Amino acid sequence: MKPKVAVFDFASCEGCELQIMNLEEKVIDLIDIVDVVSFREAMKENSNDYDIAFIDGCIVRPLDEKRLKEIRNCANILVAMGSCACFTGINGLRKQFTDEDVKRTVYGNAIIENNPYFDVFQPKAIDEVVKVDHYIYGCPIDRNELAEVITSLVMGKKPDIPNYPVCVECKQKENICVFDYGNFCIGPVTRAGCGAICPTNNCGCEGCRGLVNDPDTESELEVLQRYGLSLDDALDRFEMFCYQKGVVK
Numbered sequence: 001m002k003p004k005v006a007v008f009d010f011a012s013c014e015g016c017e018l019q020i021m022n023l024e025e026k027v028i029d030l031i032d033i034v035d036v037v038s039f040r041e042a043m044k045e046n047s048n049d050y051d052i053a054f055i056d057g058c059i060v061r062p063l064d065e066k067r068l069k070e071i072r073n074c075a076n077i078l079v080a081m082g083s084c085a086c087f088t089g090i091n092g093l094r095k096q097f098t099d100e101d102v103k104r105t106v107y108g109n110a111i112i113e114n115n116p117y118f119d120v121f122q123p124k125a126i127d128e129v130v131k132v133d134h135y136i137y138g139c140p141i142d143r144n145e146l147a148e149v150i151t152s153l154v155m156g157k158k159p160d161i162p163n164y165p166v167c168v169e170c171k172q173k174e175n176i177c178v179f180d181y182g183n184f185c186i187g188p189v190t191r192a193g194c195g196a197i198c199p200t201n202n203c204g205c206e207g208c209r210g211l212v213n214d215p216d217t218e219s220e221l222e223v224l225q226r227y228g229l230s231l232d233d234a235l236d237r238f239e240m241f242c243y244q245k246g247v248v249k
């Protein structure tokens with residue numbers, strides 16, 4: 001019997017779900033090995049009977065927490081999909097402001113008292129609420145990596161997610177380092193897996209896949225110093241996807 005798969009979204013732009021649709025002809029291969037039973041962006045049907053849940057987005061309200069816990073109870077395997085789900089991603093920028101400031105700015109004078117849809121708190125990554133079995137990084141995720149993760153899970157294997165920096169893929173492509181063009185890059189400490197797509201197109205890596213585990217900050221520092229830049233310059237760059245109150249400035 002094919003494993004049943006469900007896709008759910010929380011606070012996000014849903015771009016990572018769109019990447020599933022962007023698999024195009026590969027979708028047909030995947031449908032051969034899994035049954036998709038819930039996927040709001042792509043189908044009307046839904047079911048609470050599934051084996052693998054893919055989660056797009058982060059958690060911002062008590063009602064999200066409740067729904068996520070229900071999903072976790074149904075799923076044997078839960079996968080956080082994209083930077084928002086893995087570590088709050090762009091949503092994390094909101095941690096710079098108080099919840100009250102955010103509500104006032106976004107909803108203005110709308111009546112929000114006692115309305116659970118507006119009852120927001122500081123964004124939480126999926127693993128701050130429930131156990132996560134696997135992570136697919138990126139903003140958005142890489143669709144080929146997603147297909148590989150699904151195939152691995154169906155085969156009962158642990159998905160192979162890189163834990164080395166973007167610089168490795170960048171050098172494999174024989175790119176000229178973007179620092180040489182006067183651009184900035186946090187590839188030395190960012191998790192690879194995107195094929196170094198940004199530096200390959202002459203843009204610095206902005207860290208959308210998050211830090212590698214045990215990042216070699218010495219190597220980032222070495223690169224920075226070579227180009228007359230400081231650690232603060234790098235930390236500023238990490239704010240976009242990896243804002244952590246008290247960690248990144």
Ligand code: SF4
Pocket residue numbers: 012013014015016017056057081082083084085089090138139140141
């Ligand atoms: S990780 Fe990026 S692309 Fe994916 S849902 Fe979040 S903001 Fe959108």
Ligand code: SF4
Pocket residue numbers: 166167168170171175176177178179185186187188196199204205223
């Ligand atoms: S610093 Fe950036 S551009 Fe330079 S090698 Fe590393 S990933 Fe490539």
Ligand code: SF4
Pocket residue numbers: 138139166190191194195196197198199204205206207208209210
């Ligand atoms: S190069 Fe950096 S910013 Fe660009 S996709 Fe890869 S991890 Fe994300």
